[in-house]
Each structure stands twice: as C-alpha cells, then as structure tokens.
Amino acid sequence: MIVAQQKPLEEIRQMVRGFRRLLVLGCGTCTTVCFAGGEKEVGLLSTSLRSVLGQEIEIEEAVVQRQCEWEFLDQVGEAVGRAEAVLSLGCGVGVQGIGERYPGVVALPGLNTAFMGLTEAPGIWGERCMACGDCLLHRTGGICPVARCAKSLLNGPCGGVQDGHCEISVDNPCAWVLIYDRLTQQGRVEQLEEIIPARDWKASHSGGPRRIVRPDLRDMVGEEV
Amino acid sequence: MPAGSNLEAVLAAGRFAVTAELGPPKGTNLGVVERKAEILRHCCDAVNLTDNQTAIVRMSSLACAIHLRRMGLDPVMQMTCRDRNRLALQSDVLGAAGAGVRNFLCLSGDHQQFGNHPGAKNVFDLDSIQLIQVLAGMRDTRRFQGGDEFTGDIPMFIGAAANPFADPLPYRVVRLAKKARAGANFIQTQAVFDLEIFGRWMAQVRARGLHEQVAIMAGIVPLKSVGTARYMRDYVSGVVVPDAIVSRMEDAPDPKAEGMAIAVELIDAVREIPGVRGVHIMAVGWEDVVPILAERAGLLPRPLI
Structure with missing residues (x-):
C-alpha cells in the first residue's frame, strides 16, 4: 500500500487559512488502511480545524473509496462544487486526481505521502518498493x-x-x-x-x-x- | 598493460607496500595539502586522497590528486558513488588520467547522514563494484560505460576497499571475490584491530586464491587517544576494536605513545599473515605519525623502482 502520515496541524492550518468553505476528503483505500486518511481521521482533523479556525471556516467531510480513480471522484462532485478548497487525506496521487478532475477547486495535501510499504506490526510501517x-x-x-x-x-x-x-x-x-x-x-x-x-x-x-x-x-x- | 604507478611497481616487485591517507582541507588552501604531502613523501609508496570523507565537504580528491602528481608523488584518487553519477565519475577519471593520476580507489561512500549536508540527495547511480567494472571497461576497451569510444590512453591501477569485520562475516570474502572479478587490482581494508577476525578472513581469501588476483593491503589506524579508541569501538559501524586494545589505551601513562606502539605491533602482525602485500595507514588528521610508524615498523626506506 501507499503509506502516508498526516501533516502537522499548524502546517495544515496555514494552508487552509483564507478559505471559507473546505471539504476534507478522505480516501477509503491505502490511507484508510494506514490510519492516515480514512473516515475516522477525516472526522478528527475536521474537529481540530474547527476548533482552531472557529467561525472563519465551514468544513464539510466526505470519504471516497479511492481518490485515484475518476469513477469514485465523480461521486463527490456536488460536495466539491460547494467548496473553495479540498483538503485531501489521500496520497499525492489523490491530491492530483482531485485537481485534475476539478480544476476549478484548490486541492491541498493534508498528508505527506511517505512510501510504498507494508504494515510490519500494528502501528509500524516499513518501505518495501521504490517503483x-x-x-x-x-x-x-x-x-x-x-x-x-x-x-x-x-x-x-x-x-x-x-x-x-x-x-x-x-x-x-x-x-x-x-x-x-x-x-x-x-x-x-x-x-x-x-x-x-x-x-x-x-x-x-x-x-x-x-x-x-x-x-x-x-x-x-x-x-x- | 601496466598502469605505471609507483604503487603498482612496488607491489609488482614483490615489496611490502605502504600507502597513507591524506585528508584534503575544509577550505581552499592547497598549502595544507602540500605540507601533508611532504610529510608523507618518503614514508609511503602512494598517498590516498579521500573523497568528501564521512560526507563532509572538502577540497576534491580530483584536485588534490592532480596537485600531488605535480609534486611528484603517486596519488590514489578515492571516488565514491554517493555524490556523482556515471557521467561525472567517468569525466573525473578522464581528467585525472590526463593529468597523470594512475591509482583509483572505488568506494560506495559514507552515507550523507554522517556529514555536514544530511539533507542532501545521494546518487548511487552505480555501486562500488559497478564502478570498478566501469573503470576496468574504460581501461581495457577504451569505451565509456555507455558504449562510446574515447581517445587517449587511460592506464589505471584500480583499487577497492574491503571490510573483513562487518556483517555478514561469511559474505565478506564473496564480496572481495566480486571486486576482484570486476577488475580490482588492489584492496585496502578497513582498519584492522582484531587480528583473529582478520586472520580468519585472510584464510578464506587464500582458500579462494584471491590474494593472487588482488594485492591486499591491511588498513592501520593509529589511535591518538583513549577517546578515539572508545569512539571507534562504540560508534563506528563496521569497525571492531577489541576491549583489550581499549584497555591498553586506558591504562597507558602516555596514550598517544601507546597508540603508536599498538599500530606498529599491528603492522608487524599483519605482515606475517600470508597474502598480505602491504599496509594502508589511515592517520586521520595525524599525518605526522606516519613516518614514525613506518620507521619503527622497519618499512623505511621505501623502495625506488
């Protein structure tokens, strides 16, 4: 799988500042499995952002099965349409997928994509392939x-x-x-x-x-x- | 075709060879190189110029090697695969060979994490064994790795490193065999402190007949202080310093003198091991000690061939 890690909250806060409507979009495949960008992480991050940004921003939450395939990205067209920016909790492919499918919206990376690897033990991931x-x-x-x-x-x-x-x-x-x-x-x-x-x-x-x-x-x- | 280096000639004559390491300056002063080179001139057969050793930026081994050549010394230009790809490495070899450098030492290179640019991107387009192959190919076919021919002679005496002390121990002789097969002519080993491990490795080397294919020179590091001894034992990966040696340093009234005595003993000991054709003295930042060690070990005067 592609293993990723959430960026520091402060970096994300700086990134989303100035946007009034934000969609936090999770990915149901790799980043869900490595506990970086699934439904739970989308919820937690959105809560944190609401608490640090308060009334400045309206945050919507969604998760697609895979951000790297058009058919899944197409399912969130309406939610993306309501947002000024999408904070992706997918890998770098997902962020770019959103940008390519919805060029009018600002796609932002909520994660640092780390490597292709496997779960060595609960909570431990290791790199295995560099393609x-x-x-x-x-x-x-x-x-x-x-x-x-x-x-x-x-x-x-x-x-x-x-x-x-x-x-x-x-x-x-x-x-x-x-x-x-x-x-x-x-x-x-x-x-x-x-x-x-x-x-x-x-x-x-x-x-x-x-x-x-x-x-x-x-x-x-x-x-x- | 002989490369025509002094080191090669000394080894070919069957003499016990001596090389020493010269660390280029962290700055622009070639005078530092000259001063160190003069210290080493009469006590060794060739001088190694390190290539950004421990990933710390210093004057290039290429520039220093050419300078030593102009001073009439026989340089061994060290080349690591960490900082340069096959284009840059081959280009450096052309420049060095054109300026009369004949000895080249092919190394992987210390990881950049240990140096003063830990955020650098490393290269490793080639590994050290592939670099030996590329250089041997240039020498023997007058072609670049990419296949193009080039003009001019390129006599090279190709060296490589070997570490008999690092894991997995049984694989170390295999790696040496690969370096010999890739085209290496001489080997300089990691610092020898543990004669038992080194002796076992040499026995494996002889069993494969590798000592007849490559000239093996044992690495010698004179210990300057108790701190150095402990540091090398505890923190330098792939180096084995037995506790007995550290204890000797700790108990000595004059650790510096003890370090020199240990180095001379090690030189004497490796010299007795069949198949060891020389020593490579790495007195990092302590070049002054090399003539003293060479003298005390009975390695002077150096042969004029």
Whole structure:
C-alpha cells in the first residue's frame, strides 16, 4: 500500500487559512488502511480545524473509496462544487486526481505521502518498493536492496553494517544481511556471487515521469491509442 | 598493460607496500595539502586522497590528486558513488588520467547522514563494484560505460576497499571475490584491530586464491587517544576494536605513545599473515605519525623502482 502520515496541524492550518468553505476528503483505500486518511481521521482533523479556525471556516467531510480513480471522484462532485478548497487525506496521487478532475477547486495535501510499504506490526510501517520499473527481486532473495538499502547497493552490503543493522539507524535492518540470511535459509546463497552490472535506470523516475499505455485495453474501449 | 604507478611497481616487485591517507582541507588552501604531502613523501609508496570523507565537504580528491602528481608523488584518487553519477565519475577519471593520476580507489561512500549536508540527495547511480567494472571497461576497451569510444590512453591501477569485520562475516570474502572479478587490482581494508577476525578472513581469501588476483593491503589506524579508541569501538559501524586494545589505551601513562606502539605491533602482525602485500595507514588528521610508524615498523626506506 501507499503509506502516508498526516501533516502537522499548524502546517495544515496555514494552508487552509483564507478559505471559507473546505471539504476534507478522505480516501477509503491505502490511507484508510494506514490510519492516515480514512473516515475516522477525516472526522478528527475536521474537529481540530474547527476548533482552531472557529467561525472563519465551514468544513464539510466526505470519504471516497479511492481518490485515484475518476469513477469514485465523480461521486463527490456536488460536495466539491460547494467548496473553495479540498483538503485531501489521500496520497499525492489523490491530491492530483482531485485537481485534475476539478480544476476549478484548490486541492491541498493534508498528508505527506511517505512510501510504498507494508504494515510490519500494528502501528509500524516499513518501505518495501521504490517503483524502479525493473524488478530484480528474483535475484535478491525477494528482498529489495533498491528500496531497503540506504545506498541502493546492488552487489552486497557496504562496510557499515553492525549487528545486522544499517549504519544510518539501528531501526533499519541491513537489506543485504536480510538477503544473505534469506538465501542461506533457502540454500541459494551462491546466487550472491553474481555481479549485477550497472543498471539502466531509464525505467525508473530518472527516465522522466512514467506512463503505461496498453493498446489491448485501448482497443477494448474502442478508443485510439 | 601496466598502469605505471609507483604503487603498482612496488607491489609488482614483490615489496611490502605502504600507502597513507591524506585528508584534503575544509577550505581552499592547497598549502595544507602540500605540507601533508611532504610529510608523507618518503614514508609511503602512494598517498590516498579521500573523497568528501564521512560526507563532509572538502577540497576534491580530483584536485588534490592532480596537485600531488605535480609534486611528484603517486596519488590514489578515492571516488565514491554517493555524490556523482556515471557521467561525472567517468569525466573525473578522464581528467585525472590526463593529468597523470594512475591509482583509483572505488568506494560506495559514507552515507550523507554522517556529514555536514544530511539533507542532501545521494546518487548511487552505480555501486562500488559497478564502478570498478566501469573503470576496468574504460581501461581495457577504451569505451565509456555507455558504449562510446574515447581517445587517449587511460592506464589505471584500480583499487577497492574491503571490510573483513562487518556483517555478514561469511559474505565478506564473496564480496572481495566480486571486486576482484570486476577488475580490482588492489584492496585496502578497513582498519584492522582484531587480528583473529582478520586472520580468519585472510584464510578464506587464500582458500579462494584471491590474494593472487588482488594485492591486499591491511588498513592501520593509529589511535591518538583513549577517546578515539572508545569512539571507534562504540560508534563506528563496521569497525571492531577489541576491549583489550581499549584497555591498553586506558591504562597507558602516555596514550598517544601507546597508540603508536599498538599500530606498529599491528603492522608487524599483519605482515606475517600470508597474502598480505602491504599496509594502508589511515592517520586521520595525524599525518605526522606516519613516518614514525613506518620507521619503527622497519618499512623505511621505501623502495625506488
């Protein structure tokens, strides 16, 4: 999932100041699951904003299933129409989705989108994927060094590993120690003798903003590619 | 094709080699580099110029390496993957090679969190092993990583680092093997304090025959004070300082002298280990001690080849 965290209330207060009608819009998928932008968080944040902004602002609340799909965003057209600004509790995709669907309204980010990851334990989320566009998990024991090594090293751990953790933080297990242990457990550690040569980063963000066009699906809806 | 560096010649002659580290200044004064270089001139075979070590901005290793070359010393230009992508790294290599720099040391680079720009974006377009491959490719095929040819000779003696003391210990020799296969000619290790771990690693190195493919130089860090010893034991990731060494420093009436004595003992000890071809002395900010250590360890005079 996409993991996000609410911005500090003061930053949000500064952001929404001057707007008289605000829609606080939650997202029912990723940010609900990571307790950052679901129905409950929309309610709590709206209450906080009402208490700090008082009569200055009229706040409406809503949640859509996903802010990253037009069909769900279309369901809140009326509420968006009543607002001067929408404070999105979706990820950065959601904020931009609102802006693209409703260009006349000001779309504001209520969250900081953090990373793509999973819930390691209740209340703990960890990054797992950086969407580099050319997955090599089959070569690294199913553990991603691009996302989980602080230096994205592809050929083994640097010299800064101590007691299994990364030099930058004791809370960050060394990705390469995890990879080594996993492959050892699977009896495939000899895989780590291979050199992974310099990568072609074109498929990552280095190649510019990415876009996927599927002609087969375009054909199905009868539109030209 | 030999690279033609002094370090390469000393190693090729079968002599026990000595390199030392020179930390470039946090400023514009090349005089500092010159002063340190003169201290090191006659007590080592080549001088490493660190590349924004511990992610603290300093005069570039490229500029310092060229300056040392002009002073008639043999520089080892350190290059990290943290700050520059493959375009910048290859461009620096062209400039350095054109100015007569022959030794290059390929490193990942300390994370920027430790330095004076913790908010910087790091690069890591390549990792250290890929950088070795890129340099070896330039040297052997006269082509950039991207495939284009370039003009001019580019003799290079390619180095890399190895840390026998960091987790996972059994993987460390594998990583060395990858560096050798990528094209490294010499290795400078992390500081050796724990001779037992180092000895075990060297045994694995010999078992794979890697000591015949790359010249292994053991890292030596002279301890200047009790504080340094404790700090390295407790806070420097990937460095193992046994308690016995820290205790020796604590109990010594003159810790500085004790640190020098320990360093000389370590040099003597690693020299006895089959497959160790030299020492790399990293006297960070204490370059004055290098000639003394070299003398006491019987490493002077340095061979003229």
